[in-house]
Amino acid sequence: MLIDMMPILSGECDKIDLDFTLTLEDDIDDISFREPIRVCGAVVNMAGYMTLSLEAQVRYMTSCARCLKELEGEAIIRYDKNVAVEKTLEDEENDDYVFVHQGKLDIDETLCEQILLELPAKHLCSEDCKGLCPVCGKDRNIDPCDCESKKEIDPRLAKLANLFGDNKE
Template sequence: MLIKLKEFLSSDQLSYRVSENFVIDDEDFLSKTHLDKSIVFAGEFYKVDESVILNGTVMYTVKDKCARCLDEFDNKIETKFEALIVKQLDEDSESDEIQLKITDGCVDLQETIKQIIYLSMPMKSLCSKDCKGICPNCGVNLNNDNCKCEDNLTDPRFDKLRDLLKD
């Protein structure tokens, strides 16, 4: 995933917007992350003084499992990052700023985007924020089915109250 910056850098434009569909071409990475290989990258390169900065957004889809109902679902994630475009990578840099090396007027985003995806992968997700989960009694997925457990189960705390009402 190469982005050509040559024309932008030699022009007097101050910013340059890109939005592209990319395919991640790394089977190992895809199977490890359960990632859908098509991702969208959108970004804007800015000239600031002598530097060029990229404000980027990566959108990807990952096969996830809901922590509440255990169903598999497509989890769509959008994550933002900022990177500095450099001629030479500064390995000793103390800051955790992302650096992108420019070669022949182009930057290659593949490795950076893979890192961004790794770092932004959710640990625990829900298929929807209203997910009803599974019934702890019969194990039915309450998003798809209703069960009768709640009607039949009696809460022992109410037994005493019920006794009080009895004659």
């Protein structure tokens, strides 16, 4: 999204309302965006001090970290920045700022970064998802296998088993 800042820079108005969609083409890790992201907010000028605040409604598909079932996620991401015309600040490396270039504000990159940063890194279909059995691979939510009971051995015995395993090699 390229925001035309001229109405504010020329003093014509103090606020520009924004309502647009952002399309993220690529999947990120196991998150895919099937629909464009709706972004709403405004750029406001208060006595020469400009701020940009946006809210993005993000809907995405991902999979459960334990059982791999596909699930839908939803998040509201807030994006707040100070706005300055480029070359008017001493320190342009400041992450709190976005800069106006030739009368326009290009925010796609930093907005995408913010969205990706704030999405949860791990999703679960439910808090008590039992996940896949590490032994037979069955979904334990649907089909509780009996691998668990076979696997449960005395930890002291397990230690011994490991010892023997090591000796064999």
